[in-house]
Each structure stands twice: as structure tokens, then as C-alpha cells.
Amino acid sequence: MRDGEFYSLLGDTSGVPYDYIRDVAWTKRTLERWLVDKAFRDRFAEDAAEALRSIGSPLTPEQVRPFLGDKEEMDGDDREILLSARRYRAFLMEKLDHRAELRAHGQTTTDRRMAAWRARQMKRCNGELGASRSQAIVHAPAAFELSKGCTVGCWFCGVAAPKFDHTWPYTDEHAALWRETLRVMDATIGEPMRDAFLYWATDPLDNPDYEHFLTAFHEALGQCPQTTTAIGHKDVERTRRLLELARGRGSKVDRFSIIAVSALHRIEEAFTAEELLHVECIPQNKGAAKSFRKSNAGRARKFAHKRSDELVPEDASSTIACVSGFLFNMVDRSVQLITPCDASDRWPLGYWVLDKGTFDTGAELSELIETMIAKNMRTRLRLQDPVRLRPDVKVTVADGELRAVSRGQHLTLGQGDLDDLAECLTRGMASAEELAVRREKRAGVPLTQTLAWLNSLFDEGLLDEEPEPPASEPAPVALGMPARAAS
Numbered sequence: 001m002r003d004g005e006f007y008s009l010l011g012d013t014s015g016v017p018y019d020y021i022r023d024v025a026w027t028k029r030t031l032e033r034w035l036v037d038k039a040f041r042d043r044f045a046e047d048a049a050e051a052l053r054s055i056g057s058p059l060t061p062e063q064v065r066p067f068l069g070d071k072e073e074m075d076g077d078d079r080e081i082l083l084s085a086r087r088y089r090a091f092l093m094e095k096l097d098h099r100a101e102l103r104a105h106g107q108t109t110t111d112r113r114m115a116a117w118r119a120r121q122m123k124r125c126n127g128e129l130g131a132s133r134s135q136a137i138v139h140a141p142a143a144f145e146l147s148k149g150c151t152v153g154c155w156f157c158g159v160a161a162p163k164f165d166h167t168w169p170y171t172d173e174h175a176a177l178w179r180e181t182l183r184v185m186d187a188t189i190g191e192p193m194r195d196a197f198l199y200w201a202t203d204p205l206d207n208p209d210y211e212h213f214l215t216a217f218h219e220a221l222g223q224c225p226q227t228t229t230a231i232g233h234k235d236v237e238r239t240r241r242l243l244e245l246a247r248g249r250g251s252k253v254d255r256f257s258i259i260a261v262s263a264l265h266r267i268e269e270a271f272t273a274e275e276l277l278h279v280e281c282i283p284q285n286k287g288a289a290k291s292f293r294k295s296n297a298g299r300a301r302k303f304a305h306k307r308s309d310e311l312v313p314e315d316a317s318s319t320i321a322c323v324s325g326f327l328f329n330m331v332d333r334s335v336q337l338i339t340p341c342d343a344s345d346r347w348p349l350g351y352w353v354l355d356k357g358t359f360d361t362g363a364e365l366s367e368l369i370e371t372m373i374a375k376n377m378r379t380r381l382r383l384q385d386p387v388r389l390r391p392d393v394k395v396t397v398a399d400g401e402l403r404a405v406s407r408g409q410h411l412t413l414g415q416g417d418l419d420d421l422a423e424c425l426t427r428g429m430a431s432a433e434e435l436a437v438r439r440e441k442r443a444g445v446p447l448t449q450t451l452a453w454l455n456s457l458f459d460e461g462l463l464d465e466e467p468e469p470p471a472s473e474p475a476p477v478a479l480g481m482p483a484r485a486a487s
């Protein structure tokens, strides 16, 4: 029991009354159908009770209407909202709490350099992407691709997955390297490594041995990675076995990306609403309700003009990246250090690539990870570091105050030669030490005070840490081409 009259549904549900599960599962199913299927929305508008009957829903229209855009009803007095709607709302809150726990969990990373770096990237993302988008990013510590490319080929793929090439079978040799890889990463990351997942620009079910990797992950780390697939409808018996495997190993939430109405119909035929209580069906299909716009990142950028009504507006931030840490491809044994950013011509995939390398053994991986951390994850600003605010931070000086504002952050400063400080910070004209000396000379601000202040800007993620382009960096990745953001 959670919060008095509400039950937790993400854990063991064996003690939850059937009518409670039915209310939540059918509210979820009805809303998913409504979001995905325009024909159902039209039927619902004409005769809501008949539309619900047509999908076998035991609910009345009043029980789902609070979630169909009538904000007043959602915000109304709880006593006026039907019990089933309150149960569903509690379920939504539980999922939001789960996401917040994942974000907080990452801060317990064993390596203190990585923990500080991750915390800084979370703050940067808050400023760069804005609070609402950045709150949805869990900043998982690692993701593993178990194939090269993806068979699905979605036009909107936010990470521009290349065409499917081949997979990484679970042979004895690969299984040994897999266990070794997890051991090395567990030693560096610790507890939060359990929040890693086994896909990126890949569909996990493209790998016929995905379930073996999942099981080995659970055996090594005691937690089952979350699965997201766009082909769960193709072989429903395999999907059923996978969901049972994942649920039996404590997976809390899994996801189906719905790329066609027919795929949702197939899924609904194969699984009851109750069986999919923990599986979110995410509307990605043509004709999905307008509230579900796709990020203008990856391959979608190629279609920004043609299909702008399906993408988030240009002035909003866009990324689907959710890892601040290590992105593996096990086929070519590569690893990249990445963190989310607003998708741009330079970073069309919506994440920075700070470093990359390859490995053949656990020992090589251990050395590679240590090198990447030492090189890229400073915990303090050094005297020689150039200090420049991020390019998305706008600086003004007015009424004796310097104001630095971005989508999700702002700061004010009211001491010293502010016009000069603003110029130094926006143009990156000086190192930390040079700026501190300059302020002492020009405005009498003690050197240690400026250094401490600059370090606080660094900790807040306000200073520009975007990786410099290597001398040989080619033009930005051609959109729609195989995904690699930097050479």
C-alpha cells in the first residue's frame, strides 16, 4: 500500500486487488489507444461509450475524460474525480517518482570524478535544454548496443540509427567478454551501473540472443535492464517470454515504440491490458495525437521542413539522448563518452562525444575508461582553464547588475567592473587565473573571491565545456547517414 488508499504498482502486485489493477490497466490502455489511433479518437468524439465498448474497455467515458486534455478536471477537487482516475493518477506519480529515483541514484557513482561530472552535466542540461525536457533525462551511466544498425529505419530516429548490418551473438567468447565488461564497469560506476540498458541506435530484439545478454546482466548486477523495442508486435510469443523474463527479474517499466496503428492493434490482440500494465506504449506513428511531438534530432532533422507539425518547434530544445556516461557498441568493441545536448548542426544526434576508443579485453577496457575519466572529468576548475560561459547563456549588464540567463538557469552578480567581466565571460578572453588577477586590478575584488566564484559557475555547469573540434574534424555528420557525431 502506498499513500494510504493507493497501491504501488511498479513492484510486486500480488497483493493488489483485481479491481484496482483493472482500473489502472484499462485507463492506460484506453489513453494509449486514444493517443495512437485517430479513428478511435473520432469514434470517441461521436459516441464515447460505444468507442470504449469497441475495444473491450470496462470503463465509462467519465473515467478516462480527466486524462484527455481537460485540465480543469485534472486540477479539480480530488473528491470530484472518480476513484479509478485517482488510482491512475497515483500510478503516473509513481512512475515520475521512479524516474526521479533513477536521476538521484546516479549520484552514488563510485568514482567521485564521474559523480561530479555527471552532476555538472545534469545542471548544464537543465540550463541548455530547459527544466521540463531536462527533468525527463535520467543520465544513465552506460548503454550497450548489441547490433550494428537497426532493422526498423524510422524516419524520425533521434539517434539516426544506420541500416542494420549484423548482431553480436551470445557465443562463449562473447559471453565471457560481456561478463568482463560488466565487471569493469561495475567496479568504476558501482550501484548506478544497474540502471544501464542494452540498446541505443539499435532495436534490442534485432539480436536473437538479447534475452541471454539480459539474463547475464541480471546475474552479474542483480537488476534487469529496461527494454524499449519498436518490434514487440512482430513475434508476440518471443515478446511474451521476454516480458515474463524481465518482470520475473524485477523490471519495473518496459516500452513499446508504436510506429503504426496496426502494431498497437496487434499488441492489444496478443496481450491483455493487465499484462501490459508495466509496458508503456509510446505513440510514434503518423496520426498520433499532436501532444506527442518528436524531437528534432538525428534523422528527424532531415525532415524538419516537410514534417514540422510532427516535430517539437524549432525554438524548443531537442534530444532523445539519456546517457551521461559510456556508450558501447559490442560488435566493434567501441566505447564513447557522451552526454546529452540540444541537437544542432554540430551535434545532430543530440549528444556530445567527448572521447572514444576500442578494447579487446577487460583489462584494456579498464585502462580506457580510466583514461577517459582522467582526461574529461575534472572536479575543479584549474588556474589555466579558459573561462567562458556556455554559448546559450545570454549576458546583460543593466542597473548595476550582470545577469546571465539561459532556458533553465539564471544568475546575477553586482560587484566590480561588470561590463568588462561580461565581455571576458562571453568571449572567453582569459584563463581563470588571468580573470581573477584582472578583477583584482580593475575592480579591487580579491583574487580568491573571483576564483571561488568561477568554481561555483563551473559546478553549476555554466562554463563552456563543449569539446573542441579535433584539427581533422570533418563537416558535421550528413543527416540520415550512419550515426557518429564526431570523428
Ligand code: SF4
Pocket (backbone or CB within 6 Å): 150, 151, 152, 153, 154, 156, 157, 158, 159, 160, 161, 200, 201, 202, 203, 230
Ligand atoms: S527509433 Fe529505434 S527502432 Fe526506430 S530506427 Fe531508431 S533505433 Fe531503430
